[in-house]
Amino acid sequence: MNLISTVAQRVLWAAILLLAVLVLNFSMMHLAPGDVADTIAQSMGGADAEVLEQIRTDYGLDQPFLSQLSNYVGKVLHFDLGYSYFYNQPVTKLIFEKLPATLILVITAQLLALIIGVLLGVYSARNQEGWVSHFVTLFALFGYSAPVFWTGILLLIAFSLKIPLFPVAGMVDVTVEGGAIAKFLDLLRHMVLPVITLASIFIALYSRLCRATMMEVLQTDYIRTAKSKGLSTREIIYKHALKNSLSPVITLAGLQFSAVVSGAVLVETVFSWPGLGTLALQSIIARDTPTILGILFFSALVVIVGNLLTDLALRFVDPRVRGH
Amino acid sequence: MQAFLKKLVFATTTALLISTSLTATSLWAEDTPTKGGSLVFTLGQTPRHLNPAVQSGTATGAPGAQLFAAPLRYDEDWTPQPYLAESWEIADDGLSVTLNLVQNAVFHDGKPITSEDVAFSVKTIQENHPFKTMFAPVTEVQTPDAHTAILKLSKPHPALMLAMSSQLMPIIPKHVYGDGQDPKAHPQNSENVVGSGPFKLVEFKRDEHIILERFDDFFMEGRPYLDKLVMRIIKDPSARAIGLENGEIHMSTFEVVARDIKRLQKVDSLTATPEGYAAIGPLDWLAFNTAAGKTADINVRKAIAYAIDRNFILNAIHLGIADEASTGIHPGSPLYNADVENYEFDLDKANQLLDDAGYAKGDDGMRFKLNIDFGWPEMKPKAEYTKAALKKVGIDVTVRSSPDFPSWAKRISNYDFDMTWDTVFNWGDPVIGVHRTYQSSNIKPGVIWSNTQSYKNDRVDELMEMAGVETDTEKRAALYAEFQKIVTDELPLYTTNTLPYHTVYNNKVGNPPLGIWASSSPMDRVYLKQ
Numbered sequence: 001m002n003l004i005s006t007v008a009q010r011v012l013w014a015a016i017l018l019l020a021v022l023v024l025n026f027s028m029m030h031l032a033p034g035d036v037a038d039t040i041a042q043s044m045g046g047a048d049a050e051v052l053e054q055i056r057t058d059y060g061l062d063q064p065f066l067s068q069l070s071n072y073v074g075k076v077l078h079f080d081l082g083y084s085y086f087y088n089q090p091v092t093k094l095i096f097e098k099l100p101a102t103l104i105l106v107i108t109a110q111l112l113a114l115i116i117g118v119l120l121g122v123y124s125a126r127n128q129e130g131w132v133s134h135f136v137t138l139f140a141l142f143g144y145s146a147p148v149f150w151t152g153i154l155l156l157i158a159f160s161l162k163i164p165l166f167p168v169a170g171m172v173d174v175t176v177e178g179g180a181i182a183k184f185l186d187l188l189r190h191m192v193l194p195v196i197t198l199a200s201i202f203i204a205l206y207s208r209l210c211r212a213t214m215m216e217v218l219q220t221d222y223i224r225t226a227k228s229k230g231l232s233t234r235e236i237i238y239k240h241a242l243k244n245s246l247s248p249v250i251t252l253a254g255l256q257f258s259a260v261v262s263g264a265v266l267v268e269t270v271f272s273w274p275g276l277g278t279l280a281l282q283s284i285i286a287r288d289t290p291t292i293l294g295i296l297f298f299s300a301l302v303v304i305v306g307n308l309l310t311d312l313a314l315r316f317v318d319p320r321v322r323g324h
Numbered sequence: 325m326q327a328f329l330k331k332l333v334f335a336t337t338t339a340l341l342i343s344t345s346l347t348a349t350s351l352w353a354e355d356t357p358t359k360g361g362s363l364v365f366t367l368g369q370t371p372r373h374l375n376p377a378v379q380s381g382t383a384t385g386a387p388g389a390q391l392f393a394a395p396l397r398y399d400e401d402w403t404p405q406p407y408l409a410e411s412w413e414i415a416d417d418g419l420s421v422t423l424n425l426v427q428n429a430v431f432h433d434g435k436p437i438t439s440e441d442v443a444f445s446v447k448t449i450q451e452n453h454p455f456k457t458m459f460a461p462v463t464e465v466q467t468p469d470a471h472t473a474i475l476k477l478s479k480p481h482p483a484l485m486l487a488m489s490s491q492l493m494p495i496i497p498k499h500v501y502g503d504g505q506d507p508k509a510h511p512q513n514s515e516n517v518v519g520s521g522p523f524k525l526v527e528f529k530r531d532e533h534i535i536l537e538r539f540d541d542f543f544m545e546g547r548p549y550l551d552k553l554v555m556r557i558i559k560d561p562s563a564r565a566i567g568l569e570n571g572e573i574h575m576s577t578f579e580v581v582a583r584d585i586k587r588l589q590k591v592d593s594l595t596a597t598p599e600g601y602a603a604i605g606p607l608d609w610l611a612f613n614t615a616a617g618k619t620a621d622i623n624v625r626k627a628i629a630y631a632i633d634r635n636f637i638l639n640a641i642h643l644g645i646a647d648e649a650s651t652g653i654h655p656g657s658p659l660y661n662a663d664v665e666n667y668e669f670d671l672d673k674a675n676q677l678l679d680d681a682g683y684a685k686g687d688d689g690m691r692f693k694l695n696i697d698f699g700w701p702e703m704k705p706k707a708e709y710t711k712a713a714l715k716k717v718g719i720d721v722t723v724r725s726s727p728d729f730p731s732w733a734k735r736i737s738n739y740d741f742d743m744t745w746d747t748v749f750n751w752g753d754p755v756i757g758v759h760r761t762y763q764s765s766n767i768k769p770g771v772i773w774s775n776t777q778s779y780k781n782d783r784v785d786e787l788m789e790m791a792g793v794e795t796d797t798e799k800r801a802a803l804y805a806e807f808q809k810i811v812t813d814e815l816p817l818y819t820t821n822t823l824p825y826h827t828v829y830n831n832k833v834g835n836p837p838l839g840i841w842a843s844s845s846p847m848d849r850v851y852l853k854q
Contacts, residue, residue: 032727032728032730032731033730033731033734033735034728034729034730034731034732034733034734035730036730038729038730038733038734038772039729039730040372041454041733041771041772041773042729042733042772043369043372043379043381043383044379044380044381044454045380045381045382045454045749045751045757045773046380046454046455046748046749046751046757046760046772046773046774047380047454047455047771047773048454048455048456048771049768049770049771049774050456051452051453051454051456052770052771086372087372087373087514087530088372088373088508088509088513089514094530097529097530098530098531153562156562156563156566157566160566160567160570160572161566161569161570164570164571167572168558168563168566168567168570168572168573169556169558169560169563169564169567170532170533170556170558171532172532174527174533174535174554174556175362175364175552175554269559269560270560270563271563272531272532272556272557272558272559272560272563274529274530274531274532278531278559279530279531282370282531284728285728285729287728287730
């Protein structure tokens with residue numbers, strides 16, 4: 001019962017938040033000088049005055065701001081994200097075309113970062129003076145401070161050009177023939193570099209945090225008790241210490257989910273990954289308001305769902321949360 | 325006309341005979357085109373859709389020219405060649421152009437391409453294409469029979485010839501696009517495209533790729549050579565460069581980053597060439613606001629031109645890959661006039677002009693302040709250089725950035741600027757892409773790439789008017805020569821160079837599209853060497 005009302009409350013807040021996101025972004029887009037007619041003219045190498053006027057009338061850009069806004073919000077309340085000005089396609093169609101690519105990238109990178117980050121963290125906490133530990137510190141510093149697009153380009157130069165192991169861009173090689181397995185292997189090959197790039201920041205983050213909390217946990221009384229009871233190190237680490245040091249990592253992972261999504265925009269651009277990030281960038285450059293708002297709506301949704309999942313995961317690892 | 329054609333045939337045959345005997349060995353050594361294979365091509369931007377009849381621009385032009393055939397095509401020398409029209413006649417009074425269409429041409433759905441489709445295409449373009457001047461004088465398209473289309477004109481219109489190429493006049497099926505829907509938003513602009521060109525659409529995924537496949541019933545026997553043409557959309561220039569270098573991509577057009585091009589030129593397996601962009605005609609220029617502020621003074625504009633070292637722009641900013649250009653017409657055009665004031669770098673002259681115009685230097689060595697704008701990040705080095713160059717003659721320049729294209733377009737098209745760097749395309753005939761910059765009737769607030777300089781000169785207006793209807797090639801060239809002389813002298817804008825677009829291709833590619841329209845031309849002759 002408690003859980004249901006909590007969830008209901010959250011969903012309500014989320015809806016209000018989403019509406020605020022829409023209104024705020026719509027207004028901000030409107031404040032910027034120029035509009036989509038200019039970018040359409042740009043993509044066409046110039047346009048006659050009459051054509052520009054026609055575009056503005058077609059998209060209602062000649063209407064007063066408030067009526068444009070109320071029109072838009074009205075449509076969204078009816079679950080219609082509108083029509084992309086730039087592509088002349090329904091925004092929902094554009095988004096659903098791109099969403100799977102982004103989800104594959106983001107989820108794989110996040111999982112990879114969690115697994116590798118935690119493993120590295122645990123290992124370096126156990127061998128604090130070993131080279132792995134120093135490597136983790138160094139890697140964390142490097143991974144966190146290097147901009148993702150830079151890491152991406154370096155990886156491209158190293159593993160696409162110098163040692164041509166991986167493709168330079170895109171998600172599939174359309175010239176690959178063969179069945180589902182060949183296609184899947186091809187997808188994996190395309191995923192390697194973007195996933196590593198996106199994961200690199202978060203591996204750094206999680207391994208640092210995991211190392212710190214693990215070291216703290218290993219100093220606690222109950223670990224000492226466990227040791228004196230004669231449990232094996234493996235059991236102590238993985239059964240007792242890890243579970244307790246995981247909850248801050250999971251909280252952070254949840255909070256970072258939005259950062260993963262925004263990181264995806266950069267990574268997708270470098271690797272021409274055909275996801276929401278590429279679409280977002282394109283629509284921002286093109287002043288394609290309905291598409292930008294649609295994407296913001298979706299990423300807000302993704303972040304909210306991500307946070308909800310984090311909560312549930314925390315309940316699983318930390319019994320104290322379950323009690324509240 | 326008849327006599328002219330005879331002469332042309334004679335001249336061509338003679339030239340061909342001579343060149344054949346001279347280069348017989350090299351001709352034999354040349355590869356015979358291989359059939360089959362998939363060519364991987366890359367586009368730097370996603371087209372809005374694939375129908376060039378209602379969307380201009382080279383992003384739509386590249387796939388558009390493969391999907392749709394046009395009445396004519398052009399070789400490297402600006403000579404029209406038969407395409408969907410196997411022959412054509414221009415009436416002596418210049419008031420009608422008759423196109424004789426090939427008999428066996430069909431659309432991708434198997435329906436024949438007829439004169440009705442030509443008439444429908446012209447009408448659709450007239451109503452929806454952003455370049456209104458292309459077909460403005462066309463009053464009617466008569467269709468006496470299925471394979472004859474007669475374009476009736478209200479006045480002679482030589483620009484029509486270049487407008488009849490793939491980039492500007494795709495022949496689209498009436499039975500598809502004439503169904504009453506708005507052609508600009510027609511669903512078949514992006515999906516299930518029924519084209520008339522050498523390749524048909526397999527799949528268009530935005531931001532990903534356009535896959536085209538050989539159209540087996542294409543009207544030109546044996547063409548196209550390729551089985552498949554994959555256009556990958558890769559926006560990042562470094563990624564494209566790496567892909568070309570490691571062989572993943574066979575060919576890319578419109579490459580412009582000097583650093584990448586220099587590097588790719590050194591790769592053994594690749595060729596990087598600036599050939600093939602003359603009709604597109606991209607020019608970089610510094611535009612002035614001639615209606616307000618200090619730049620309204622012609623002497624200030626001239627002084628600025630003298631103070632800017634064009635060689636610095638060519639060699640330091642473009643690393644030597646761009647060509648010099650002096651007027652509003654691309655140097656690759658037969659109408660270009662190089663015999664104009666060139667504004668050789670001369671600081672003394674610049675200072676003198678400013679002194680004489682009464683702008684004395686103040687105590688800080690500065691005469692007055694100006695703003696400079698630029699439309700997109702690639703232009704920033706030029707703006708920064710201009711600031712440094714003009715400081716030497718006592719003009720204090722503030723560089724203004726715009727967050728994006730629409731913000732810049734808004735400023736410039738509402739005359740809120742002193743000077744701005746810009747790139748503008750010729751789009752074939754001057755009537756289409758050059759007149760718009762200078763016509764006094766085209767000073768239109770809110771419209772970017774109109775006459776945003778607010779330039780007015782009656783003689784210039786008159787020259788453009790006359791050249792627009794002049795059918796005699798030499799007389800026409802003379803009119804444009806005078807036009808270029810005046811506008812270079814009065815300097816509403818100072819042209820410095822061609823935008824150095826390059827086509828980069830793997831040496832495995834045969835017959836890359838190096839004609840005047842680059843990749844906005846049919847690639848039916850392109851092949852992959854074995």
